[in-house]
Amino acid sequence: MTHTTKQVIRAAISAVMLLPAAAFAEGAEMQNAGLADETWAMSAIETDQGDAWGYALITTSKNGKDVGFRCWNGNLLAAFGLESGDLMSAFKDAGPQKPVRIRVSVNGGEPEMQNWALLKRHRVVAMADQKMTRALYNAAVRGETVTIDPRRHGDGEMEYELPAPNASAFAAFMESCGFSSRES
Secondary structure (H helix, E strand, O other), X not given: OOHHHHHHHHHHHHHHHOOOOEEEOOOOOOEXXXXXXXXXXXXXXXXXXXXXXXXXXXXXXXXXXXEEEEEEOOEEEEEEEOOOOOHHHHHHOXXXXXXXXXXXXXXXXXXXEEEEEEEOOXXXXXXXXXXXXXXXXXXXXXXXXXXXXXXXXXXXXXXXXXXXXXXXXXXXXXXXXXXXXXXX
């Protein structure tokens, strides 16, 4: 990967995740928070000053690792935990990151090499490319399996069997993000 490519990836992920520290709003905005039941939860994100800062839709996959999507200003970000952990913390404070190339496959399809960012502190990989992120979101809508292969980081191939979508959480996320079903 060229130096310029690395700089572009870092800039894109930084623009996405390293904005002011954010907190996830609790209460009425939270939809279906029973993550232990392998469902999706939607929450509004706020800055420390209480300003709206996008939305998050997160689940724990069957392998115990979080999978989530974050939206803000018409953009969508996908994130996959490489270990069990708190994906919301990664959305709030990405910390040190490194550009990585990861092979991605949806529902057993042809794998594609994609540029991601490894959020070192959280052991999370994040994807900001809008075309691929929307494909991953659509896989979540269909309850499909996503396989990522970050071998260079000692993790090997990892399969994420996404739980069936929760209609109310997905609808709330799409509406809050300003996405129509035609856009995703």
